[in-house]
Amino acid sequence: MTFHSMWAELLPVGRSSASGGYRRFAWTGADLDCRAWFRQQAEARGLTYEADRNGNQWAWLGDPARGDAVVTGSHLDSVPDGGAFDGPLGVVSSFAALDELRGRGAELTRPLGIVNFGDEEGARFGLACVGSRLTAGQLTVEDAHRLTDGDGTTLPRAMEAAGYDPDAIGPDPERLARIGAFVELHVEQGRALDLSGDRVGIASAIWPHGRWRFDFRGEANHAGTTRLADRRDPMLSYAETVLAARREAELAGAVATFGKIAVEPNGVNAIPSLVRGWLDSRAPEQHTLDTVIGGIEKAARAYAQEHGVDLAVVRESFTPVVEFDHALRDELARILGTDADLKVPVLGTGAGHDAGILSGSIPTAMLFVRNPTGVSHSPAESATEDDCVAGVLALADVLEGLACT
Ligand SMILES: [Zn+2]
Secondary structure (H helix, E strand, O other): OHHHHHHHHHOOOOEOOOOOOEOOOOOOHHHHHHHHHHHHHHHHOOOEEEEOOOOOEEEEEOOHHHOOEEEEEEEOOOOOOEOOOOOHHHHHHHHHHHHHHHHHOOOOOOOEEEEEEOOOOOOOOOOOOHHHHHHHOOOOHHHHHHOEOOOOOEHHHHHHHOOOOHHHOOOOHHHHHOEEEEEEEEEOOOOHHHHHOOOEEEEEEEOOEEEEEEEEEOOOEEOOOOOHHHOOOHHHHHHHHHHHHHHHHHHHOOEEEEEEEEEEOOOOOEEOOEEEEEEEEEOOOHHHHHHHHHHHHHHHHHHHHHOOOEEEEEEEEEEOOEEOOHHHHHHHHHHHHOOOOOOOOEEEEOOOOHHHHHOOOOOEEEEEEOOOOOOOOOOOOOOOHHHHHHHHHHHHHHHHHHHOO
């Protein structure tokens, strides 16, 4: 099966020899290598290749201008030291599923597209799903132009360096209007399928999720000469807030994580003047998430006051609950339900995806492939070859059911 050779080609791109994880950040050399690979796969199959204004790549079989196209795909970029499967599994499986369809001699009745969405993880510029958000009009051109990476390079400069025109970005409703269904295959980012003993699942919904920045401002001073009683140490209130986040999430059946922190002046022998912590939180329902965030913020304000520290909380991004298109979901269940070897449970997820962004504009669905470790955004993320092949065949069945009948 072509899956293996494609997978092997992509495997070394952007891999850190130190961590074994991937560093395929938007518009860096590793990302451009992945994009070159995508184009090469498209052209090798005689597909019509195009890069859109927002940095997404498309490969078409049939003319998308006919409308009602069926599109599949995912992303090729990664988080810092990410695993091999998050994103690439969906793109590689898409090409492999197309090969499978051709092998079956299936005749298309609708245009079929494969897409690689740009900058899905947001690892470089801090906002996830930039390519699909821009296309769907969920990110303004002004806000996109202001995105800046850790080295001070703006998104426009990064796009320009890669040969793109940053002034051309923006909503692309004509493109979306041509798509009748989008199906994203993705490695599962949890253990639901492992626990249920199934290879492949169908997504029901994406939990509402967001990112909040907590700025605790105190007073820098000497770590050796400042009496404990005289300190205004923001690290203390930050540390207590981290514990409060865990507590609130546990109580509510949600998740909350402080995974990134910036400290000023960041010296071993200095009491910090500023501790900036980023909170990521997700919950099955909106009201649960509101309760969790409200509880964490209330606790943080109390801790800040206790230590004479100022606190500012800024919501940096937010994605409401995404219910995938029920009709399309039922259609997938019907198509896959005819395969006696495959049980396909329907499951929710706490992870965001381009499919979630697009669900506001077009019917979307997702397939998950079992990940025995349940780990994601880490080199420990995994999927067996047999399960990857089962994913490809399920995707081929879905594409055949949607685009060939
Ligand atoms: Zn992903």
